[in-house]
Amino acid sequence: xxxxxxxxxxxxxxxxxxxxxxxxxxxxxxxxxxxxxxxxxxxxxxxxxxxxxxxxxxxxxxxxxxxxxxxxxxxxxxxxxxxxxxxxxxxxxxxxxxxxxxxxxxxxxxxxxxxxxxxxxxxxxxxxxxxxxxxxxxxxxxxxxxxxxxxxxxxxxxxxxxxxxxxxxxx
Numbered sequence: 001x002x003x004x005x006x007x008x009x010x011x012x013x014x015x016x017x018x019x020x021x022x023x024x025x026x027x028x029x030x031x032x033x034x035x036x037x038x039x040x041x042x043x044x045x046x047x048x049x050x051x052x053x054x055x056x057x058x059x060x061x062x063x064x065x066x067x068x069x070x071x072x073x074x075x076x077x078x079x080x081x082x083x084x085x086x087x088x089x090x091x092x093x094x095x096x097x098x099x100x101x102x103x104x105x106x107x108x109x110x111x112x113x114x115x116x117x118x119x120x121x122x123x124x125x126x127x128x129x130x131x132x133x134x135x136x137x138x139x140x141x142x143x144x145x146x147x148x149x150x151x152x153x154x155x156x157x158x159x160x161x162x163x164x165x166x167x168x169x170x171x
Contacts, residue, residue, distance in 0.1 A: 043090055056162065061154040064090060065147075077142070084146040091153040098160040105167045125152045 046060035068074055068083035099118060103111050129152065132144035 040090060040093075043087075043094070057158050058155070061091075061151060062087070065150065081142065081146070084143070084150065087150050088146060088153070091150055091157055095153050095157040095160070098157045098164065102160050102164045102167070105164060121156060125149065125156070128152065 043060055043063055046063050047057045050057040050060060064087040065083050068086065069080050074080060074083060099114075103114060106114060129145050129148035132141040132148060135141070136144060
């Protein structure tokens with residue numbers, strides 16, 4: 001069996017297990033002390049503050065996950081994963097919004113270049129954030145993989161926002 005196929009199958013199996021855990025957590029309400037609206041507001045306020053100060057907003061990465069994981073009631077691994085999931089969802093949504101807002105400012109040929117670049121970035125992010133599962137024991141990889149994804153999605157969203165800001169200022 002080709003090595004890539006084996007790696008992809010293991011990655012898929014792991015993602016299915018993680019999806020099952022998150023489904024259970026959502027159904028049971030475990031570690032549910034912060035609503036999505038509060039989470040979005042927390043990151044939004046951080047980004048607005050950073051933008052007003054002329055900074056990139058990178059210090060906002062982890063604003064949800066880190067305090068969530070530090071709470072005593074979230075000591076269990078499932079609760080820790082739920083903390084990661086909250087921030088992952090937020091940055092994923094922000095990335096999609098920033099991509100759409102930037103696309104709206106572009107000419108058709110520029111839009112095609114952005115789409116091609118974003119497709120390559122998506123492939124990169126997917127491959128890069130699977131590496132912890134190949135490098136580390138499962139007990140470590142289940143935290144390193146999501147941390148990688150959060151970091152890369154957030155960085156991409158912030159980059160797209162910076163480009164959008166530059167385009168808006170130049171018009």
